[in-house]
Amino acid sequence: MTGKRIFHVSADIDDFLGRPRIGGLLSHDDGRLMTDAEVRRDLAAWKVDGFALRPLSPCDNFHPKKGCQGHPVTEQEDNQR
Numbered sequence: 692m693t694g695k696r697i698f699h700v701s702a703d704i705d706d707f708l709g710r711p712r713i714g715g716l717l718s719h720d721d722g723r724l725m726t727d728a729e730v731r732r733d734l735a736a737w738k739v740d741g742f743a744l745r746p747l748s749p750c751d752n753f754h755p756k757k758g759c760q761g762h763p764v765t766e767q768e769d770n771q772r
């Protein structure tokens with residue numbers, strides 16, 4: 692353990708839904724970028740689940756309102772950065 696932590700970036704769902712164009716903000720599992728309508732559907736679904744923020748990468752320590760709560764960085768991971 693190095694004592695360092697990393698935090699995942701998240702999107703403020705209401706902020707993004709209020710923007711005129713958000714196509715390409717997210718991508719499908721196969722890497723294809725989502726269209727504007729697809730991004731809106733995705734964000735709306737997270738909102739229905741009670742999320743104010745949506746993680747932009749997989750995160751297993753995510754608070755629905757505060758975002759990523761951080762992940763300890765191991766010595767090995769730190770050396771790879």
Ligand SMILES: [Zn+2]
Pocket residue numbers: 697698699749750751752753759760761762
């Ligand atoms: Zn995270």
